Amino acid sequence: MKEPLVFLSNVSFQYDSQERPALNGINLEVHEGEWLAIVGHNGSGKSTLARLLNGLHYPKEGTIAISGIQLTEETVWDVRRQIGMVFQNPDNQFVGTTVQDDVAFGLENNGIPADVMAERVVDALNKVNMASFLDQEPHHLSGGQKQRVAIAGVIALRPAIIILDEATSMLDPRGREEVIDTMMKLQDQEKITVISITHDLEEAAKADRIIVMNKGEIYREGTPEEIFQMDEELVELGLDIPFPVKISKQLREKGINLSRHYLTEEELVAELWTSHSKM
Amino acid sequence: MMEKMIIGRYVPAESVLHRMDPRSKLIIVFLFVAVVFLANNLWTYLILLGYTLLMAALSRIPARFLIAGLKPVLFLVLFTFFLHLFLTKEGEVILEIGWLSIYEEGIRQGIFISLRFFLLILITSLLTLTTTPIEITDGLEILLGPLKKVNFPVHELALMMSISLRFIPTLMDETDKIMKAQTARGVEYSSGPIKERMKAIVPLLIPLFISSFKRAEELAVAMEARGYKGGEGRTKYRQLQWKNTDTMMILLLLAVTALLIVFRG
Amino acid sequence: MDISLQNVEYRYSVGTPFEHLAIADVSIDIPSGSYLAIIGHTGSGKSTVLQHLNALLKPTKGTVLIGSREIKAGRKEKNLKGVRKKVGIVFQFPEHQLFEETVEKDICFGPMNFGVSEEEAKRRARAAIFQVGLSEEILEKSPFDLSGGQMRRVAIAGVLAMDPECIVLDEPTAGLDPRGRKEIMDLFYRLHQERGLSTVLVTHSMEDAARYADEIVIMHKGKVRKKGSPKEIFSVPAELLELGLDVPEVVRFQMKLEQTFSTKFEKVCLSQDELTDMVASYLTGRTSL
Numbered sequence: 001m002k003e004p005l006v007f008l009s010n011v012s013f014q015y016d017s018q019e020r021p022a023l024n025g026i027n028l029e030v031h032e033g034e035w036l037a038i039v040g041h042n043g044s045g046k047s048t049l050a051r052l053l054n055g056l057h058y059p060k061e062g063t064i065a066i067s068g069i070q071l072t073e074e075t076v077w078d079v080r081r082q083i084g085m086v087f088q089n090p091d092n093q094f095v096g097t098t099v100q101d102d103v104a105f106g107l108e109n110n111g112i113p114a115d116v117m118a119e120r121v122v123d124a125l126n127k128v129n130m131a132s133f134l135d136q137e138p139h140h141l142s143g144g145q146k147q148r149v150a151i152a153g154v155i156a157l158r159p160a161i162i163i164l165d166e167a168t169s170m171l172d173p174r175g176r177e178e179v180i181d182t183m184m185k186l187q188d189q190e191k192i193t194v195i196s197i198t199h200d201l202e203e204a205a206k207a208d209r210i211i212v213m214n215k216g217e218i219y220r221e222g223t224p225e226e227i228f229q230m231d232e233e234l235v236e237l238g239l240d241i242p243f244p245v246k247i248s249k250q251l252r253e254k255g256i257n258l259s260r261h262y263l264t265e266e267e268l269v270a271e272l273w274t275s276h277s278k279m
Numbered sequence: 280m281m282e283k284m285i286i287g288r289y290v291p292a293e294s295v296l297h298r299m300d301p302r303s304k305l306i307i308v309f310l311f312v313a314v315v316f317l318a319n320n321l322w323t324y325l326i327l328l329g330y331t332l333l334m335a336a337l338s339r340i341p342a343r344f345l346i347a348g349l350k351p352v353l354f355l356v357l358f359t360f361f362l363h364l365f366l367t368k369e370g371e372v373i374l375e376i377g378w379l380s381i382y383e384e385g386i387r388q389g390i391f392i393s394l395r396f397f398l399l400i401l402i403t404s405l406l407t408l409t410t411t412p413i414e415i416t417d418g419l420e421i422l423l424g425p426l427k428k429v430n431f432p433v434h435e436l437a438l439m440m441s442i443s444l445r446f447i448p449t450l451m452d453e454t455d456k457i458m459k460a461q462t463a464r465g466v467e468y469s470s471g472p473i474k475e476r477m478k479a480i481v482p483l484l485i486p487l488f489i490s491s492f493k494r495a496e497e498l499a500v501a502m503e504a505r506g507y508k509g510g511e512g513r514t515k516y517r518q519l520q521w522k523n524t525d526t527m528m529i530l531l532l533l534a535v536t537a538l539l540i541v542f543r544g
Numbered sequence: 545m546d547i548s549l550q551n552v553e554y555r556y557s558v559g560t561p562f563e564h565l566a567i568a569d570v571s572i573d574i575p576s577g578s579y580l581a582i583i584g585h586t587g588s589g590k591s592t593v594l595q596h597l598n599a600l601l602k603p604t605k606g607t608v609l610i611g612s613r614e615i616k617a618g619r620k621e622k623n624l625k626g627v628r629k630k631v632g633i634v635f636q637f638p639e640h641q642l643f644e645e646t647v648e649k650d651i652c653f654g655p656m657n658f659g660v661s662e663e664e665a666k667r668r669a670r671a672a673i674f675q676v677g678l679s680e681e682i683l684e685k686s687p688f689d690l691s692g693g694q695m696r697r698v699a700i701a702g703v704l705a706m707d708p709e710c711i712v713l714d715e716p717t718a719g720l721d722p723r724g725r726k727e728i729m730d731l732f733y734r735l736h737q738e739r740g741l742s743t744v745l746v747t748h749s750m751e752d753a754a755r756y757a758d759e760i761v762i763m764h765k766g767k768v769r770k771k772g773s774p775k776e777i778f779s780v781p782a783e784l785l786e787l788g789l790d791v792p793e794v795v796r797f798q799m800k801l802e803q804t805f806s807t808k809f810e811k812v813c814l815s816q817d818e819l820t821d822m823v824a825s826y827l828t829g830r831t832s833l
Contacts, residue, residue: 041723042692042693077506077508084504092494092497095498096445097412097444098413104516109505109508111513111514114515138445139449143586172748199721238722238723238724247819254820272804272827273805456640462628463598463632463635463703465628465629465657486640489688
């Protein structure tokens, strides 16, 4: 079997100012090309986990390896070339005075020659559908557009992994859709591995695998289908249940025969149709 | 009110000055500041005036725009004029009004010095009118480059400038939002006694300070995540290009300097 | 207290090159004790409308009536405190307005600006802190030592302590997790019901609009596109989709079912219970035929 792209072994972390560890004994593997969603309520430790992966903090215990490189203060810059991160607040990660300057920022930091940079900036902006905004200043962009520029800034560096750290939580529904669609397209076309940290379960339902965090620990891990069978347990964890699951459950209670909880409305409607049409 | 201030605002246009390298423009402005002090008689001032007007024409920025924009600083020029007019006590007395007497030298000095002041303002605003702030930053960073050898933080300074430029509109928005939120909580910003209004500043400044602090922190994390580790080993996306025009424009100013030296009294 | 916007127009930066029209010909009535939701895209003019509700902006045309106070375009308006005392606004990310040393002082800030005595303000602060679901000990803490969710609640308490007759909410749950969102929305609904507080909710969430509001206004490109009860608004989902807006999940699901079964249910359901009841009886009826 292929070596995992991200490998965490027994990782713990504690902020100096806090009494409880923010992360406790985390074991985790992420494989190439995978879309992993990490969910949990605010304060469950999911964002801390993201920061550890990028060497913004170092674990108090345990080891982290990215693409086979063990993450230490010596290797951190190599690791950061492998992992791109998109943060929550669209404004506070936009460094450049214009769209193209911002996309170029990461390339400049990595000493990419100017002529290569020019190509990559345009290429990256094309991929997120923002190429016509080259000279636009950030305060003229919507939140969704700013986040797409942030994604372009990340993919211009050709990372193996992109971490979305609640990247859609401050956006309106339209912006959220723009960002998720862009990421799904990229994952598909560029074979980028995505780790999405979120409390939006509709978004998590699109992942290949979900990890539920609670009190700094991995509470449950599984496919979206497996996770959403958890039902009320999710609500107790401060999360929500996706709509199709709620409906399937209620229909079952009201005497409709359904073989399982459905994750998408399409599946559910199709099932209802096949089981109730030929009578 | 701010819309009419022209100093520091970039006006896009197609002109020789717009196309010039920011480095040559900066060099010219610095040189001009020194050269202005060579002028000391009618001829030399006329040469300087001619040169400045030529530059203004080359910028292709509409004259009415230039004039309207310079209005706010005009009073400073006038102030300089009157200051010299009244305080210089040399040469013949031209006019006496009560205790006030105006001397010939006063008029001369008043005109020359306020003209000098006016020309300086015009030339520097031509720089900012035809050069985007980010170009100026880039130009300064390269020109000040040699200072790195004495550990002067040139790169950091340039980065700070460009980030400030980037965040000015964001902070203006933020100020507006917080002002509105506090107004809704009963604070009066636009009316009331001065003392009350001074007090109203606190609920505005503290949130603004805290949010800027948070922004700065988040920005620093984002920059680090994107591989920023200082100026070392960094390449530049924006490449400056020194063209023949740039050399010629500098030669032109040198020629003007030579003329000034010849004609000064 | 009734609030009413009559043919309101607002232009930003009048007389400068940056002048632009934000809203035009907007008429909205908010009778005392009602719950109104305003929905629309970012830039549709909803925030501009909101700021007219307590005279943060004054119309460039038309009239705004807030209780007995009339605010007319082109007139100098003085002493608007009386209006602002009656209409409390919870802005988006209200925690950004906190500034005092302690939570208690911050909550007291609004009421005391409106002339409430310190003693009374403190009493209100205690009541408000319980209302938003926090405990008394928090009053002595610095607002900046709290978690994001707690800060949000403190900011809301600061508005509630002003004891307004109408409360205006601008995306009050933005950035919160699902539990936090539900708790905040339930809190406002409870206040609305128990105290008859007029409530105006500006939101992107069709779910919230459908669940809580008696009346919905849809803004589009600076104009009121449609007004009506949630039933009326969501019974023609196509219209909303045309504007690029969402419909509640329940409605969307019903549409999909209707399409697949090529049928049309007699009503549009706005709650899950209602929907599953209807679907269950429809399906059982179908199989028993």
